[in-house]
Amino acid sequence: MQSAFDLKPVGVVRKSADDVRIEIFDEYQDALLGLDGFSHIYVLYWFDQNDSAEKRRTLQVHPRKDPANPLTGVFATHSPQRPNLIALTLCKIESILGNKITIEEIDAYDGSPVIDIKCYIPASVKDADVRLPDWVGN
Amino acid sequence: MQSAFDLKPVGVVRKSADDVRIEIFDEYQDALLGLDGFSHIYVLYWFDQNDSAEKRRTLQVHPRKDPANPLTGVFATHSPQRPNLIALTLCKIESILGNKITIEEIDAYDGSPVIDIKCYIPASVKDADVRLPDWVGN
Numbered sequence: 001m002q003s004a005f006d007l008k009p010v011g012v013v014r015k016s017a018d019d020v021r022i023e024i025f026d027e028y029q030d031a032l033l034g035l036d037g038f039s040h041i042y043v044l045y046w047f048d049q050n051d052s053a054e055k056r057r058t059l060q061v062h063p064r065k066d067p068a069n070p071l072t073g074v075f076a077t078h079s080p081q082r083p084n085l086i087a088l089t090l091c092k093i094e095s096i097l098g099n100k101i102t103i104e105e106i107d108a109y110d111g112s113p114v115i116d117i118k119c120y121i122p123a124s125v126k127d128a129d130v131r132l133p134d135w136v137g138n
Numbered sequence: 139m140q141s142a143f144d145l146k147p148v149g150v151v152r153k154s155a156d157d158v159r160i161e162i163f164d165e166y167q168d169a170l171l172g173l174d175g176f177s178h179i180y181v182l183y184w185f186d187q188n189d190s191a192e193k194r195r196t197l198q199v200h201p202r203k204d205p206a207n208p209l210t211g212v213f214a215t216h217s218p219q220r221p222n223l224i225a226l227t228l229c230k231i232e233s234i235l236g237n238k239i240t241i242e243e244i245d246a247y248d249g250s251p252v253i254d255i256k257c258y259i260p261a262s263v264k265d266a267d268v269r270l271p272d273w274v275g276n
Binding site: 003004005006007008009010024028030031032033034035037038039040041042044046048051059060070071072073074075076077078082083084085086088090092113115116117118119120121122123125127129130131132133134136 | 141142143144145146147148162166168169170171172173175176177178179180182184186189197198208209210211212213214215216220221222223224226228230251253254255256257258259260261263265267268269270271272274
């Protein structure tokens with residue numbers, strides 16, 4: 001596959017009846033040092049179930065698949081249909097053991113390829129400075 | 139380039155003495171519809187200046203390049219050295235005109251390739267539930 005940038009999975013989402021985990025591949029386990037100091041992480045994964053030319057060409061959607069919400073550009077949403085199929089989601093860590101991060105929940109399918117993990121540091125944006133369109137509150 | 143996933147730039151960071159802009163390529167401009175309803179965006183860009191095998195092999199760093207901070211896995215930081223060179227940063231929108239999003243500031247170089255834009259919706263995480271290691275407050 002010809003790609004502008006070399007993007008590879010670093011782990012995988014695993015969901016079972018018992019728990020929800022991010023399993024980082026062994027070769028990247030050293031990148032988890034100190035992660036246990038954080039309560040939350042950003043998980044970036046790839047919407048691999050949508051990796052078709054058609055879904056990547058989708059530039060406008062009705063947010064949350066609700067036709068009552070106005071047609072909106074995908075860059076103004078977190079839609080799983082977008083030019084680059086990057087998902088960004090905030091997760092609460094329950095425990096870390098070796099290369100396995102057990103998390104509270106994640107809006108991903110079992111088997112989704114994880115492409116990055118970043119620590120969560122709360123934004124210094126004041127609530128009063130945040131503006132949102134009406135559909136967000138619906 | 140052989141890549142697991144096809145990742146392509148959708149725009150570019152432009153910095154001048156006058157302003158800081160995200161310029162979205164014409165073919166993706168329709169994805170901006172409704173973005174003007176938001177005050178802030180997540181900008182995802184590619185640390186293209188670090189796109190070497192050596193920097194992508196770096197799994198542990200001293201956060202903020204401060205040797206006083208403990209050696210930490212890159213997944214527990216926002217380091218620009220990491221297996222996949224994805225940067226995630228929150229920006230305040232000043233104005234949007236056509237395919238140009240003028241923002242207050244961004245911690246990126248002029249010319250950095252933009253790979254995604256997502257609307258910012260504040261996290262529903264309570265401050266009391268957030269845990270951070272000491273180096274974050276240093």
